[in-house]
Amino acid sequence: MEDCLVRTVDLTKRFVRRFGKTSITAVDHVSVEIKRGEIFGVLGQNGAGKSTLLKMICGLLRPSEGEVIINGKAVEKYRRETLSEIGAVLEGSRNSLWSMTVRQNITYFGYLKNVHGFGLKQRGERLLRLFQLEDKQDELVKNLSKGMKQKLAIALAFINDPSLVLLDEPTLGLDVQTERIVKELIVGLSKEKNKTVLLSSHDMRLVEEICDRVAIISKGRVVRLDETKSLLRNIDQEVYLIRLEGTPELQRVAGIGEVRIIKVQERSQKEGECLLRVTMGHHERLFEVIDALRAEDLRVLSITKCEPSLEDVFVKVVES
Amino acid sequence: MSRWLNPKRVVDIGYVIYGEVLREFITTRRYFLEAISGLIMVYILFMGFFFAGQGFTSHGGLPTLDRTDLAHRTVGFILWLFALNSVGHFSNAIRDESHIGIMEQVALSPCGLIVDMCGRAIGKTIIDTVMIGLVLVTIIVTTHISLSFPVLSVGFVFILTLVGLYGLGFFFGGLALIYKRLGSITIVVRFAFLILTGAITPIENFPKWLQLICKTLPMTEGLKILRVLMVERKPFWSVVGNGQIGLLVVNSAIYMIVGLVSFKYFENVARDRGLLGVY
Numbered sequence: 264m265e266d267c268l269v270r271t272v273d274l275t276k277r278f279v280r281r282f283g284k285t286s287i288t289a290v291d292h293v294s295v296e297i298k299r300g301e302i303f304g305v306l307g308q309n310g311a312g313k314s315t316l317l318k319m320i321c322g323l324l325r326p327s328e329g330e331v332i333i334n335g336k337a338v339e340k341y342r343r344e345t346l347s348e349i350g351a352v353l354e355g356s357r358n359s360l361w362s363m364t365v366r367q368n369i370t371y372f373g374y375l376k377n378v379h380g381f382g383l384k385q386r387g388e389r390l391l392r393l394f395q396l397e398d399k400q401d402e403l404v405k406n407l408s409k410g411m412k413q414k415l416a417i418a419l420a421f422i423n424d425p426s427l428v429l430l431d432e433p434t435l436g437l438d439v440q441t442e443r444i445v446k447e448l449i450v451g452l453s454k455e456k457n458k459t460v461l462l463s464s465h466d467m468r469l470v471e472e473i474c475d476r477v478a479i480i481s482k483g484r485v486v487r488l489d490e491t492k493s494l495l496r497n498i499d500q501e502v503y504l505i506r507l508e509g510t511p512e513l514q515r516v517a518g519i520g521e522v523r524i525i526k527v528q529e530r531s532q533k534e535g536e537c538l539l540r541v542t543m544g545h546h547e548r549l550f551e552v553i554d555a556l557r558a559e560d561l562r563v564l565s566i567t568k569c570e571p572s573l574e575d576v577f578v579k580v581v582e583s
Numbered sequence: 584m585s586r587w588l589n590p591k592r593v594v595d596i597g598y599v600i601y602g603e604v605l606r607e608f609i610t611t612r613r614y615f616l617e618a619i620s621g622l623i624m625v626y627i628l629f630m631g632f633f634f635a636g637q638g639f640t641s642h643g644g645l646p647t648l649d650r651t652d653l654a655h656r657t658v659g660f661i662l663w664l665f666a667l668n669s670v671g672h673f674s675n676a677i678r679d680e681s682h683i684g685i686m687e688q689v690a691l692s693p694c695g696l697i698v699d700m701c702g703r704a705i706g707k708t709i710i711d712t713v714m715i716g717l718v719l720v721t722i723i724v725t726t727h728i729s730l731s732f733p734v735l736s737v738g739f740v741f742i743l744t745l746v747g748l749y750g751l752g753f754f755f756g757g758l759a760l761i762y763k764r765l766g767s768i769t770i771v772v773r774f775a776f777l778i779l780t781g782a783i784t785p786i787e788n789f790p791k792w793l794q795l796i797c798k799t800l801p802m803t804e805g806l807k808i809l810r811v812l813m814v815e816r817k818p819f820w821s822v823v824g825n826g827q828i829g830l831l832v833v834n835s836a837i838y839m840i841v842g843l844v845s846f847k848y849f850e851n852v853a854r855d856r857g858l859l860g861v862y
Binding site for chain 1: 594595598599601602605606609610613683684685687688689690691692693694695699851854855856857859
């Protein structure tokens with residue numbers, strides 16, 4: 264069995280506007296290989312081309328150039344065969360019929376994906392159990408919570424036992440508890456059932472925690488592609504958390520020196536204090552930061568060195 | 584050809600169609616009250632036509648509508664109700680499902696959108712036959728008109744007519760993949776059918792050039808034949824012999840082929856432009 268499940272070769276998508284006079288390149292010669300059983304993350308800013316890439320991989324969008332090969336077959340040529348290998352959640356919790364019950368959704372989407380008879384019954388029950396939706400199987404989807412709807416949407420993507428599952432923002436709008444459950448389900452299904460998961464998300468923490476490899480996309484191009492661990496290990500940046508007395512305005516601290524302040528961590532903020540997360544190329548620049556803060560009459564209470572996150576990597580890669 | 588004869592593929596297609604039929608049933612049951620109120624509205628609309636024809640007689644207005652004339656109108660009105668639902672069914676479904684967010688999932692079905700739409704057409708026709716059948720029975724009972732129902736020949740002509748209507752439905756459905764807000768256009772077309780296909784008024788009253796257009800519409804020939812079978816009670820061979828059935832077959836086939844080809848074309852355009860499932 265071939266180790267590589269998905270291969271994109273020079274995949275390009277240009278959208279032509281104004282009667283062919285202008286065109287926008289949403290995805291620009293992207294070539295990636297995704298292995299069987301791998302969780303592959305796609306990171307990028309809004310409009311970077313993540314969703315366009317996902318839609319081309321599942322055949323909803325025709326590439327302008329290049330091709331997508333799934334399990335050795337070109338999506339454009341072998342549409343039926345390749346679609347049988349794919350499950351997708353592209354619209355989050357909206358990917359189910361809200362006027363039908365959970366069980367009816369499973370039956371309907373099973374038939375759509377060519378799963379029927381005893382196989383559908385068995386698979387439906389397994390998914391209901393796995394996604395903890397057994398008690399809700401006779402409920403109308405519209406009466407379910409957002410988290411439940413999201414779990415159902417992901418369960419429906421697995422109804423045809425696909426080799427590849429595409430997830431666009433799978434945890435968007437979920438509470439912490441449900442997000443954790445969804446994360447565990449994705450990892451569980453991928454590792455135990457050898458499913459390949461391709462997910463795009465703005466949630467860096469999610470990607471960092473569950474993805475084996477990450478591609479960072481900017482302006483339609485893959486600007487970095489590596490294992491998540493390597494990305495974090497090889498980032499040539501140091502990250503510090505600086506606790507300050509007082510609550511300075513964001514603009515005031517953001518302009519200090521050449522050091523980029525990624526964010527003021529307001530959640531960790533105690534009353535009368537402020538936490539800054541700063542990244543820099545070399546630790547010697549830390550003194551410049553402290554001097555600059557003092558010059559602004561801001562008192563430094565503590566400085567802690569911390570591990571770079573995927574967010575640090577992402578910002579560095581995209582900005583460079 | 585051989586891939587279409589693959590038994591697994593045939594079963595898969597059968598289940599997609601069955602799934603859509605099931606869904607049409609579930610949706611109708613879920614919104615049963617709306618369906619019933621729709622039927623009552625349709626009945627009131629028909630009775631409006633009926634009484635409008637009789638009401639002015641005592642005041643020296645329109646002549647009294649006789650039973651045969653009313654029977655002609657009934658057959659026309661009932662077939663128009665089917666046209667009303669079939670021509671805009673795909674475009675409405677595509678618009679609504681793009682809006683609620685599941686169109687992409689439907690488009691990801693390995694059997695393709697056309698098979699899926701065929702399932703919807705079958706489901707819709709079964710439900711419409713029951714619902715509109717109820718309206719027809721109510722009309723017959725309340726107006727005392729008499730209609731003949733040679734099931735096989737009427738069923739055959741009815742299905743052939745629906746094939747043409749759904750062909751037009753495929754054309755509008757394909758357009759809806761690109762231009763989602765087609766509703767107003769399909770409403771105009773569907774209501775134009777009430778007049779232009781001879782459903783409530785004979786097209787022979789129209790100018791010659793308009794008659795020519797009317798005769799090419801997907802419902803006109805089917806309606807003419809149904810009236811011959813149901814109102815004039817002539818045998819089926821009479822419409823075979825004079826070539827009417829042949830004309831209907833050609834008309835419906837052209838509409839269906841053009842509908843399917845245009846649907847596929849619009850689907851490809853939608854895939855090119857990234858509009859499949861986008862509202």
